[in-house]
Amino acid sequence: MMNSSTCLRSFSQLSLDRTAHASLTSRTLLAPQIACFSTSTARYNQKKGMAAAPKRGTRTLNVKKGRKGVNYEMGKRPAPGERKAQRKRIVLSNDNALPVSWLRDLERSNVLEPTIEGQMMGLPERVVDALRAEEAFKPTQGWGLFRRPATLMRKETVQLAGLVKEIEDANAQQQPRTIRRIISGDRMSGKSTLLLQGLAIAHLRDWFVINLPEANDITNAHTDYAPLPGSQPLQYTQDTYTANLLRQMLKANPSILESTPVVTDHKLPFPLPPKPTLKHIVEHGMANPETSWVCFTALWEELSQPGRPPILFAIDSLAHVMRNSEYMSAEFKPIHAFDLTLIRLFVDLLSGQKTLANGGIILGSLSQSNKPLSVVLDHFVTIAEALQSQPAIVPVWNPYLSRDQRVVDALRGLEDPKQKDFDILRLGGLSKPEARAVIEYYAESGMLRHTVNDSFVTEKWSLAGMGNMGELEKASVRLRL
Amino acid sequence: MARNELSRTIQAAAECFQIASRPRYHTSMRCTQRTWAPPTSRYLSTTPSNRVGLDDTSELSPASQDFEPFTAAPPIDFSQQKEKKQGDALLARLRVVPASPSYFSAKPTFTDDFVNLSALLRKTATLPTVTAAEAPKVAWKTIDQYRIMTNEPVKNQRYHKMLHILRRLNCIHPTLIPEEVVQAMKRYKKDSQPGDIVPPPGIIDEWGRAKGVGRRKTSSAIAFLVEGNGEVLINGQSLVNFFGRLHLRESAVWALKATNRLDKYNLFGLVKGGGTTGQAEAMTLAVAKALLVHEPALKPALRRGKLDFLRSSIWLLFFLHIHYFPYYQWAPLHHNSFKAHVTHIQ
Numbered sequence: 025m026m027n028s029s030t031c032l033r034s035f036s037q038l039s040l041d042r043t044a045h046a047s048l049t050s051r052t053l054l055a056p057q058i059a060c061f062s063t064s065t066a067r068y069n070q071k072k073g074m075a076a077a078p079k080r081g082t083r084t085l086n087v088k089k090g091r092k093g094v095n096y097e098m099g100k101r102p103a104p105g106e107r108k109a110q111r112k113r114i115v116l117s118n119d120n121a122l123p124v125s126w127l128r129d130l131e132r133s134n135v136l137e138p139t140i141e142g143q144m145m146g147l148p149e150r151v152v153d154a155l156r157a158e159e160a161f162k163p164t165q166g167w168g169l170f171r172r173p174a175t176l177m178r179k180e181t182v183q184l185a186g187l188v189k190e191i192e193d194a195n196a197q198q199q200p201r202t203i204r205r206i207i208s209g210d211r212m213s214g215k216s217t218l219l220l221q222g223l224a225i226a227h228l229r230d231w232f233v234i235n236l237p238e239a240n241d242i243t244n245a246h247t248d249y250a251p252l253p254g255s256q257p258l259q260y261t262q263d264t265y266t267a268n269l270l271r272q273m274l275k276a277n278p279s280i281l282e283s284t285p286v287v288t289d290h291k292l293p294f295p296l297p298p299k300p301t302l303k304h305i306v307e308h309g310m311a312n313p314e315t316s317w318v319c320f321t322a323l324w325e326e327l328s329q330p331g332r333p334p335i336l337f338a339i340d341s342l343a344h345v346m347r348n349s350e351y352m353s354a355e356f357k358p359i360h361a362f363d364l365t366l367i368r369l370f371v372d373l374l375s376g377q378k379t380l381a382n383g384g385i386i387l388g389s390l391s392q393s394n395k396p397l398s399v400v401l402d403h404f405v406t407i408a409e410a411l412q413s414q415p416a417i418v419p420v421w422n423p424y425l426s427r428d429q430r431v432v433d434a435l436r437g438l439e440d441p442k443q444k445d446f447d448i449l450r451l452g453g454l455s456k457p458e459a460r461a462v463i464e465y466y467a468e469s470g471m472l473r474h475t476v477n478d479s480f481v482t483e484k485w486s487l488a489g490m491g492n493m494g495e496l497e498k499a500s501v502r503l504r505l
Numbered sequence: 506m507a508r509n510e511l512s513r514t515i516q517a518a519a520e521c522f523q524i525a526s527r528p529r530y531h532t533s534m535r536c537t538q539r540t541w542a543p544p545t546s547r548y549l550s551t552t553p554s555n556r557v558g559l560d561d562t563s564e565l566s567p568a569s570q571d572f573e574p575f576t577a578a579p580p581i582d583f584s585q586q587k588e589k590k591q592g593d594a595l596l597a598r599l600r601v602v603p604a605s606p607s608y609f610s611a612k613p614t615f616t617d618d619f620v621n622l623s624a625l626l627r628k629t630a631t632l633p634t635v636t637a638a639e640a641p642k643v644a645w646k647t648i649d650q651y652r653i654m655t656n657e658p659v660k661n662q663r664y665h666k667m668l669h670i671l672r673r674l675n676c677i678h679p680t681l682i683p684e685e686v687v688q689a690m691k692r693y694k695k696d697s698q699p700g701d702i703v704p705p706p707g708i709i710d711e712w713g714r715a716k717g718v719g720r721r722k723t724s725s726a727i728a729f730l731v732e733g734n735g736e737v738l739i740n741g742q743s744l745v746n747f748f749g750r751l752h753l754r755e756s757a758v759w760a761l762k763a764t765n766r767l768d769k770y771n772l773f774g775l776v777k778g779g780g781t782t783g784q785a786e787a788m789t790l791a792v793a794k795a796l797l798v799h800e801p802a803l804k805p806a807l808r809r810g811k812l813d814f815l816r817s818s819i820w821l822l823f824f825l826h827i828h829y830f831p832y833y834q835w836a837p838l839h840h841n842s843f844k845a846h847v848t849h850i851q
Contacts, residue, residue: 210746453743456734482768486735487754489745499751 114161115168116152122470123171135228136189141182142458144465146174151227157275159237160220166497170469176462176493178214180451181221188225191334191383200334200383202445204374206342206438208405209451211392212494218451219338219389226336231384232280232327234273236339236370240394241265243361245350252317252365260351261365267316269366270309270323280333281306287329290322302326317365324369328381335384339370342388346398346431362430375434376446400427404435408448411441453491456481462493463500471501612657618692619663622670625689632683634676643675644695651693667693707798714773715798719790724779728791730799733771739788740775753785756814760793763810764803770796789814 128134129146147155152173155161167173175181187203194201207215226233236242247265251258274281281303286296293315296304302323309319327335339345345367348358361367372378373386380386390405403421410418418439421427437446454462460481466472474480488495606620607613646654648664671693674686709715714729737758739747748754757774761767772792776784793807 210743212745479765479768482735483762486737486758486767487744487751489743489754490736492743492745495745503751 112163114156114163116156116161116173118168118170120470121169121171122468124174124465124468126468127174127465130224130228132228132230135225136185138182138186140177141179142455142461143177144174144461145177146172147224148228151224154227154233154276155220155223158223158233158235158272160223160235162216165217166501169471169497169501170465174465175217175221175224176454176458176465177221178218178454178458178493180218180449181225183449184218184222185225187385188222188229188231191385192229195334195383200379200381202373202376202379202384202386204376204386204437204446205388206374206405206408206448207387207389207451208409208448209390209392210489210492212492212498213451213453214493215389215391215451216340217493218449219340219387222385222387223336223338226334226385227276230280230333232277232333232335234269234335234337235276236269236366239339239341239344239367242364242367243344243347243349243351245352249351249359249364251354257363258353259363259365259368260359261317263313263316266320266366267310267313270306270316270319273323274303274306274310278303284326284332286322286326288325290318290325292318292322320366330382332382334382335380336387337370337373337380337384338387338389340389341391341394343390343395343398343401345371345388346401346434347396347428360430362434371434374446376437376443398428398431399425400431400435404438405448408438409450411439412448412450415441453489454485454493454496455491456485459485459488459491459496462496466497466501474500612655614655615657615659615663615667618655619667619670622667622674622689625686626670626674629674629677629683629686632681633678634673635678637672637676640672640676641679642699643671643690644698645671645693646695650695707794709798715795717791717794717796717798719787719792719794721787721790722779722783724776724783724787726774726776726784726787726791728788728795729773730770730792730795731773732769732799735768736771738773748781748785750781753781756782756785757788758792759789759814760796760807760810763813764796764806766796766800766803770799 124144127144127146129148130140130151131148134140161167161173184205187205191201191203207218209215223233223235241247242262242265247262249260249262252261282301284302286300286302286305290305292305292308294308294312296308305319305322305326309316309323326332345361347361349361349364351359351364353359362371369378370386370388373380374388390401403419406419437443438448440446460476463472463481463484464476467474467476484496484500485491487499603609605613605617607616610616645668648659648661651664652659671690674690677683677686707715707717713731715731717728717730719726719728737744739757744754744757748757755762758767758772761770761772774788774791776788778784779787796803797807
């Protein structure tokens, strides 16, 4: 029996574990370089030795308020960064939950089958490691409730798998296609999870996967930036961020990077070993952030060579990209997010200005909770939704609103119904059979103690706003009344 | 002014004397089996208690006693009594008994009413009755209304004693109740009775919608219920988007949930005014009313559900903040302690 104080202590132990700092490391370069950085004021833990006995006649009992030199905070304070580590910690298993006997794993062979629609499928360990490396799991998602990560193959997931299949079929016919999708939906409807499922499918199909886990982290000016020499108009690189991204890419796609040889001469500013592979380029970029963008472009060119795997390039919280970033130029003007090199690459691919040489999917996910105002993005998303549901009534732009012309140019394809490659993926509620599958999984895991019957499923489905996935989980597992 | 009032009271007193059905005690009534006795006789008897001994005035035939128009006895002319001794003898022999027991009270209306009803009850006491719950629902006049009607400062307790008689009269079996009683009770009923205003029955319109309206605090809600599969839209938004708290969502569809009908209907709600709690609970009532249009037989189930709802609300107030465990708090707990938590919660 572990009491609560022991639990807390184990938390604090965990925070010292390097893996618990996964999200912190996105700001720093390499794991060994982690310094526990904190913006809170330093607190010195002075040891109070046994002082000599007080002199005679001095008052030792000091009970006046507001006296100096007395520490009022008697409890143990968490170490610097401990609270943040706890907040950002990703827990992917719960030993108290029961293993689900009938849970099957996703595999390379079955992931593109339409027959898995509506079933709970486990994520294989290899994929879980890759997803963890690229920060696809979010702390607010309920992975820590169950024995091991498993996802529901909902209708939209199967649609996404269908896109993957289309790309592969096109590649087989030597006609590579680039499909671009923006995932939209209500709050807690599972947009980030769908993104994660897309990443998992791509990993299983041995695609090359690049994931920008949170657009906010790129544009909120928390990492260093530098002008890119020779760029017109001026662009800015984010060296530390890019180096960290290279590290994540190496962790997520080790076999592709190790097995693919470098075939072109990139005139890199550093020597490569004989018979270099892509891994060498990536490792150099990781270790030397000032060359990270050069390494990234070299890697990108290598991946564009014929015969290389298709690419899944994904970003979460897309709205942060569609506006000025928090960075400032030398003239102290805000830098548009499109002028950051990484985002420029993503947006060019999303808008269709560039295409992937070996085909692939560009996937952006919206967020409803951490969402800056971007009227242009909202407008184009509503247009695309209207084109899907009721093409007769398409909203028009309010002429009294000012708009960001660069964003308009990037998203223009959404209002063109003929551009099948650029569209949104609207995430609605679960159907009742899907909700039933999820609830049965909850019950089988021992996290839900109720007989699963039709009336129970319908009740939860209705209360969760017609099958909103996050609300369904909240109502049936998290909020125990 | 004072003279007018005085004359009015005198006039009223005179009218009282002329009322036809003045209750009298008579022998036949005394012989009936008494199942119910008014407990207030000692307050109200203004006549001498040795009424039995009076032979001249009380020995009237029952037929002439009941519905005979009352006329006061001619005044005794003492001047005509030539002999003083004879007049003394007459006075000694004669005892004037007023027709109304309330003759000596300032305002006799209430006493008369009471006596009337007591007599009526005595007369009908042997008729079969129904229980109070089965008796027709009657809204009796409040004491204030009665006071205004009679212009008499009736005491609360006395009025309630009269109401007691009225309720007893109301319990006479509805098929056997005499017309006399019905007419007598009319005087004490309010102008509008429960059930007088019958709302038009709810209808299911051509689209299959039943409409219900509910209000709570300053919110008002309209619910349209159609047969369906459990979809809910409130002001065009899904339940989750409109009500952030799970408790409010449950409140809004409580009528359906309590009757196990959540998967049988689709709900379109329009709410306005007030705050979230008021809106959710206004929606509760609106949905319940709309549901009763579809299935009137659910009324008792809804009444039970209402009790559950109140109970759950109070329960929630106390326990919500204690029982919400984010998963990361109990994820690292040992299995046994986790079990203990669960049993504690349940």
